[in-house]
Amino acid sequence: MSANEDSNAYWSANVRLILISLVIWALVSFGFGIILRPLLSGISVGGTDLGFWFAQQGSILVFLALIFFYAWRMNQLDKEHGVDEE
Amino acid sequence: MDQFTLNLLFVGASFALYIGIAIWARAGSTSEFYAAGRGVHPVTNGMATAADWMSAASFISMAGLIAFTGYDNSSFLMGWTGGYVLLALLLAPYLRKFGKFTVSEFIGDRFYSPTARLVAVICLLVASITYVIGQMQGVGIAFGRFLEIDAFWGLLIGACVVFAYAVFGGMKGVTYTQVAQYCVLITAYTIPAVFISLQLTGNPIPALGLFGSTESGEPLLAKLNQIVTDLGFAEYTAAHGSTINMVLFTLSLMIGTAGLPHVIMRFFTVPRVSDARWSAGWTLVFIALLYLTAPAVGAMARLNISDLMWPNGTNAEAVSVEQIETDPEYAWMATWQKTGLLGWEDKNGDGRIQYYNDANADLQAKAEANGWKGNELTNFNRDILVLANPEIASLPGWVIGLVAAGGLAAALSTAAGLLLAISSAVSHDLLKGQLTPNMSEKSELLAARISMAAAIVVAVLLGLNPPGFAAQTVALAFGLAAASIFPALMMGIFSTRINNSGAVAGMLAGLVVTLLYIFLHKGWFFIPDTNSFTDADPLLGPVKSTSFGAIGALVNFAVAYVVTNMTKETPQHIKDLVESVRVPRGAGQAVDGH
Structure with a gap:
C-alpha cells in the first residue's frame, strides 16, 4: 500500500528531524550551558565566559531558532508527503 | 501625587481594562468556555500563552533568585524556555490534530481507559494546585506592597480578586484579556530594566548591557563579581552547586513546561495543526523578551543593592x-x-x-x-527584588506604579489560566466524563465555577506555609507535571505499544514517587517541621526536591514499559488512532467527546 508506505516515510522523516533538533537543544543548554562550561572557559564574553552566556542568553536564542526551523521544515514535509491540511 | 495613589491608579486602570475585556468577550457555550471556538490566530495565541505562562514566578520571583545566586540559577532561564522546544516538537501539533478539549481527554481516549483519564485528572489537579500556591504567594507580595500592608492580608485580598476575576469568562474572555495582560507585563518589566541598564552601562538594551561595561570601562559582570566576593558572597558568574543537580533541575523544568495542562490547552485553540507548531514558536518569542531581560535585571539589581548598602x-x-x-x-x-x-x-x-x-x-x-x-x-525576601527594583534605582514614581500593575498582571493571568484548567478537569473530565455524563451545559459551567472557588481556598490554605520562594514553589509544580503528565502524553503519541495498564501504572508511579520525595523534603502538605530531610542535605546525594521531577519522569517511562510488556497488547483501533494523530491531514474542528 503506497499510502501506508508514504505515511511511514513521513513519520520517519519527522522523527529524524526531531532527533537532530533535540541533539542541538541538549548541546546548547545541558552541554555548553552546564556540563561543557569548563571547556569553554577560555572564550571570554563581557567579563565572563561563553558558558555563562549560553546558560543565561545563548540557549534561549537557539531554542527560538530551533522551533521556527522545525515548524518551517515540517510544513514542507507535510506538503512533500501530501499530508498537509487542505 | 504620592506613590500610594499612583500605584492605585496604575493597578486600578489595568484591572478596569481586563474586566472590560472579560465582560465584552463573555463565554456563552461550553465550547467557548474551554477553547474559544478555535478561532485564535497563532500570534495572538502566542501572546496570550506567554501571559498565561509567565506568572508571578517569572515576573516577580525569578530575577530575584538569579540576583542572589548568579549562575547557579540559570536553570530557571534554560528550563522555562527549553520546555517549549519539547512542546513544539513532541506534543502540540499532535494534540491539536487529536482535537479534544482537555489533556485528560486525550489520555483517556489514547489509553482507552476511564481509569487513565481519572488518573490524569488527579495528576493535573496536584500539579496545578501546587502551581496556584506559588501564584498566590506572588499576588500576596504584590498586593501587600502596593496597599502597604502585611503580605498575609495581601494574600487574602489577592485570593478574592483572583476568584472574582477568573469566574467572569472562560478561555475566550481569558485569551483576549491575556493579550492585554501580556502588553502590560512586558512593558512593566522592560521599562525599568532599560532605565537601569542606561544608568549602569549606557546601553539601552538590558540583555546587551549585562555583558557590557560600566562607566569606568570595567565589564559589569566583573565589577559585580568583585563587589560580591569583597562582601564574602559567592562569585556571581561561577558555578557552585552540584552539576548533576543543575542538569536534573533544568530538565525537570523543561519537561514540566511541556506537561503543564494549562499551557498545553492553549494549543487546542489554534485553527490548524501547522498553526500549533508556529504558535509554540511565537509563544517563545514573547516569553524570550522577558527571559532575555531577567538575568540583566537580576545582576544590575544586585549591583545597585550592594552600592546602596x-x-x-x-x-x-x-x-x-x-x-x-x-x-x-x-x-x-x-x-x-x-x-x-x-x-x-x-x-x-x-x-x-x-x-x-x-x-x-x-x-x-x-x-x-x-x-x-x-x-x-x-x-x-528574594521575591521583592523585581517589584522593589525601580525604587532601588530611584526611578520615577510612574515606573513603580507600572511595575506593580505588571506583577499583578503576571500573577493574575496565570492564576486564571490554571483555575480554568482545574475547573475543566473537575467539571468536564471528572463529573461529565465519569460521574454524571448526562449533566446539562448549565450545571457543567456551575460545577466549573465551584471547583475554581475550592481550588483557591486550598491554594490559600497551603500557601500560608509556602515551601519556598514563589519560583521555587512553582518549580515543585513543574516537577510533578514532569513526572506524571508529560511521559504519558509522549508515549501516547510516539509509541503505539504502550497500553492502558502501562500508562496508568506509569503515571501513578511517577506522581507518587515525586510527591513523596517533595513531602519528605518540604514537609507533608508543606506543614513546617514535618519533613525528614532538607534540600541542603537531600535523601539522594545531590538531588534536591525541586530537581526530582526528571527522575520521576524516568520512573514513569520505565514502569509504563515494564507493565505494558506484562499485559495485553494495545487493540488495533487504538493503533490506528495513534497513526492518524501523527499526520496533520483531516484535522477538523475539534468536537466534544460525548
Whole structure:
C-alpha cells in the first residue's frame, strides 16, 4: 500500500528531524550551558565566559531558532508527503 | 501625587481594562468556555500563552533568585524556555490534530481507559494546585506592597480578586484579556530594566548591557563579581552547586513546561495543526523578551543593592541608619519593611548597617577588626527584588506604579489560566466524563465555577506555609507535571505499544514517587517541621526536591514499559488512532467527546 508506505516515510522523516533538533537543544543548554562550561572557559564574553552566556542568553536564542526551523521544515514535509491540511 | 495613589491608579486602570475585556468577550457555550471556538490566530495565541505562562514566578520571583545566586540559577532561564522546544516538537501539533478539549481527554481516549483519564485528572489537579500556591504567594507580595500592608492580608485580598476575576469568562474572555495582560507585563518589566541598564552601562538594551561595561570601562559582570566576593558572597558568574543537580533541575523544568495542562490547552485553540507548531514558536518569542531581560535585571539589581548598602565602596564605611531613615533614595526600605519581607537591625549599635556574608570564614577577621556583629540586613525576601527594583534605582514614581500593575498582571493571568484548567478537569473530565455524563451545559459551567472557588481556598490554605520562594514553589509544580503528565502524553503519541495498564501504572508511579520525595523534603502538605530531610542535605546525594521531577519522569517511562510488556497488547483501533494523530491531514474542528 503506497499510502501506508508514504505515511511511514513521513513519520520517519519527522522523527529524524526531531532527533537532530533535540541533539542541538541538549548541546546548547545541558552541554555548553552546564556540563561543557569548563571547556569553554577560555572564550571570554563581557567579563565572563561563553558558558555563562549560553546558560543565561545563548540557549534561549537557539531554542527560538530551533522551533521556527522545525515548524518551517515540517510544513514542507507535510506538503512533500501530501499530508498537509487542505 | 504620592506613590500610594499612583500605584492605585496604575493597578486600578489595568484591572478596569481586563474586566472590560472579560465582560465584552463573555463565554456563552461550553465550547467557548474551554477553547474559544478555535478561532485564535497563532500570534495572538502566542501572546496570550506567554501571559498565561509567565506568572508571578517569572515576573516577580525569578530575577530575584538569579540576583542572589548568579549562575547557579540559570536553570530557571534554560528550563522555562527549553520546555517549549519539547512542546513544539513532541506534543502540540499532535494534540491539536487529536482535537479534544482537555489533556485528560486525550489520555483517556489514547489509553482507552476511564481509569487513565481519572488518573490524569488527579495528576493535573496536584500539579496545578501546587502551581496556584506559588501564584498566590506572588499576588500576596504584590498586593501587600502596593496597599502597604502585611503580605498575609495581601494574600487574602489577592485570593478574592483572583476568584472574582477568573469566574467572569472562560478561555475566550481569558485569551483576549491575556493579550492585554501580556502588553502590560512586558512593558512593566522592560521599562525599568532599560532605565537601569542606561544608568549602569549606557546601553539601552538590558540583555546587551549585562555583558557590557560600566562607566569606568570595567565589564559589569566583573565589577559585580568583585563587589560580591569583597562582601564574602559567592562569585556571581561561577558555578557552585552540584552539576548533576543543575542538569536534573533544568530538565525537570523543561519537561514540566511541556506537561503543564494549562499551557498545553492553549494549543487546542489554534485553527490548524501547522498553526500549533508556529504558535509554540511565537509563544517563545514573547516569553524570550522577558527571559532575555531577567538575568540583566537580576545582576544590575544586585549591583545597585550592594552600592546602596556600601555607598562609598566596600572598603569604606557602610550606610548609616540615619541615612536609611531620611534619604529619599532609601525610602523603599521603609515601605518594604511594612510588608514584613525586608528587615535590618543595627546589631553592633554603631549606627550603620553592615551587609555582608557572616557565614564566610574569610570575612570573620575583617568583621572582628571592624567590630561587626553579623550581617545587619537581616531579611531580604528574594521575591521583592523585581517589584522593589525601580525604587532601588530611584526611578520615577510612574515606573513603580507600572511595575506593580505588571506583577499583578503576571500573577493574575496565570492564576486564571490554571483555575480554568482545574475547573475543566473537575467539571468536564471528572463529573461529565465519569460521574454524571448526562449533566446539562448549565450545571457543567456551575460545577466549573465551584471547583475554581475550592481550588483557591486550598491554594490559600497551603500557601500560608509556602515551601519556598514563589519560583521555587512553582518549580515543585513543574516537577510533578514532569513526572506524571508529560511521559504519558509522549508515549501516547510516539509509541503505539504502550497500553492502558502501562500508562496508568506509569503515571501513578511517577506522581507518587515525586510527591513523596517533595513531602519528605518540604514537609507533608508543606506543614513546617514535618519533613525528614532538607534540600541542603537531600535523601539522594545531590538531588534536591525541586530537581526530582526528571527522575520521576524516568520512573514513569520505565514502569509504563515494564507493565505494558506484562499485559495485553494495545487493540488495533487504538493503533490506528495513534497513526492518524501523527499526520496533520483531516484535522477538523475539534468536537466534544460525548
